[in-house]
Amino acid sequence: MGEWTTAQVQDRLELAAGVMRQMPGVMPQGFFNAWPEYFHSFADKVGQEPQMRRPRPSPRQITQAEEAMLWLRWLEKDDARLVWLRANGTPWKPICWELGISRATANRRWQYGIAVIVWRLNGRSAPRNRSMQFVVRGAT
Structure with a gap:
């Protein structure tokens, strides 16, 4: 892969989250369920929405x-x-x-963190x- 960009790093972190x-x-180790498996009949399922599950991540996704x-x-x-926290989609507020900082400071430190990762x-x-500005400008 060529040069990393801030957008690529953000995308990869969001995918990781x-x-x-x-x-x-x-x-916990040794956990088990003593209840027998219950099989629902067709009559039990009438009128219920099926529960869709996301597929498990692939080994490549887990490695990335x-x-x-x-x-x-x-x-x-x-x-x-x-x-x-931002990769997980947590709002700024x-x-x-949680961190006891202003919105502007949080955004500045987030940009700096992404820029440091891009540099590395x-x-x-x-x-x-x-300065933080120099590092952020050098990453884009």
């Missing part, structure tokens, strides 16, 4: 999701949390309340002695 939502829940989640290690703890994926390291 979607894959993680589709994964089955974690059950895990890879994208590892990108968050390159960020500071709060910035990584902010980027992951709850993010700002393109084989460069984001300069630490430069």
Whole structure:
């Protein structure tokens, strides 16, 4: 793949969040159900809407999701949390309340986090002695 862009990184993180939502829940070890399996007859199902389930993610999707989640290690703890919350589709207001920052600050730090990931994926390291604006402009 060529040069990474901010849009590609955002898409990959959103896909990773979607894959993680589709994964089955974690059950405690030794968990079992003693109730017998109940089979519904046709009469039980009349008038009910069928429950559609999303297909399980493919192994390739899971691998790409895990890879994208590892990108968050390159960020500071709060910035990584902010980027992951946005990838999950969390609105800005709850993010700002949780992190105790303004909407403008949250957006600036989110752009910076995405830019740092883009810099690293393109084989460069984001300069630490430069401003956030410089890093964000250099990533696009």
